Amino acid sequence: MALVLRLLRGAISQHASIHLARPETLVFLSDRQKGLIEGVDIVFPDNPHGYCLRHLYDNLHKKFKHKDLQPLLYKAAKSPTVQEFDVAILEMKKVDNDCVEWLLATADKNHWAEDCFPGRRYGHFTSNIAESINSFLLTARKLPVFSMMEFIRGELTQWFHERSAKGGAEHALVVKSVALDIEVSVQNQAHRYRYQRSTDAIWEVRSQTNIPDELRGSYIVNIDQHTCDCHRWQTSGVPCAHALAILLHLRKDPYLFVEPCFYSAAIKAHILYQFSNPRSNRMDATSHR
Ligand SMILES: [Zn+2]
Numbered sequence: 001m002a003l004v005l006r007l008l009r010g011a012i013s014q015h016a017s018i019h020l021a022r023p024e025t026l027v028f029l030s031d032r033q034k035g036l037i038e039g040v041d042i043v044f045p046d047n048p049h050g051y052c053l054r055h056l057y058d059n060l061h062k063k064f065k066h067k068d069l070q071p072l073l074y075k076a077a078k079s080p081t082v083q084e085f086d087v088a089i090l091e092m093k094k095v096d097n098d099c100v101e102w103l104l105a106t107a108d109k110n111h112w113a114e115d116c117f118p119g120r121r122y123g124h125f126t127s128n129i130a131e132s133i134n135s136f137l138l139t140a141r142k143l144p145v146f147s148m149m150e151f152i153r154g155e156l157t158q159w160f161h162e163r164s165a166k167g168g169a170e171h172a173l174v175v176k177s178v179a180l181d182i183e184v185s186v187q188n189q190a191h192r193y194r195y196q197r198s199t200d201a202i203w204e205v206r207s208q209t210n211i212p213d214e215l216r217g218s219y220i221v222n223i224d225q226h227t228c229d230c231h232r233w234q235t236s237g238v239p240c241a242h243a244l245a246i247l248l249h250l251r252k253d254p255y256l257f258v259e260p261c262f263y264s265a266a267i268k269a270h271i272l273y274q275f276s277n278p279r280s281n282r283m284d285a286t287s288h289r
Pocket of ligand 1: 229230
């Protein structure tokens with residue numbers, strides 16, 4: 001496994017070296033396979049390594065069987081603050097204390113709990129996105145090497161074409177799912193906060209006790225640095241309800257405070273990338289002689 005990871009590091013170094021210079025931008029999300037845990041540690045020591053929650057729960061379920069453990073594990077993992085993580089873990093302990101002891105001893109929470117994860121997963125808590133590639137690789141890996149590479153290139157070209165068509169239908173500034181998140185937060189929460197300006201950029205947002213999921217009375221929002229001490233803005237890349245309250249008050253467009261990777265134009269630019277056919281390149285090179 002370390003050999004494959006070294007080859008991967010070489011390819012990244014050659015084609016996308018910025019992800020090695022800024023290691024927080026390249027996050028590994030794996031099934032916790034033993035070779036991967038050690039290999040990523042050795043070859044990519046500075047890059048965050050997340051553990052797939054689905055695989056983590058499968059391992060947990062082999063030892064501890066209770067219907068409430070799965071939602072509580074996901075609740076703990078997705079908690080953006082240590083306070084919310086502790087609340088979820090306490091609920092898990094009430095269901096099965098041994099399960100929590102096993103969980104924390106088996107998988108370091110820095111690899112799966114959002115409140116202390118050092119990178120950004122943008123809502124990806126499982127390796128499902130890789131499993132869909134894995135499913136067509138089952139066919140590809142039975143082929144001779146060159147046929148395998150051609151098969152993979154053909155599949156990825158098809159994927160990119162389909163996503164290109166889907167992306168072409170998006171006309172909003174940000175993708176639909178993010179626009180919907182913002183709309184729901186504005187409708188359900190943002191209008192219900194009180195706030196006080198500290199500086200032009202820094203605001204204190206006060207919560208009311210009847211707002212669901214609010215564990216604290218006040219939150220500090222920095223609209224210049226795109227942070228809130230509820231941590232949701234930093235971890236998701238989308239302004240949290242506290243930040244939205246301030247942005248609406250300042251009559252600023254919330255979409256302009258979303259991470260650029262969620263802009264429809266940025267996604268289109270990536271998915272419209274064309275896979276070149278190596279044979280056509282060779283023919284071009286020959287024809288220019
Ligand atoms: Zn917040």
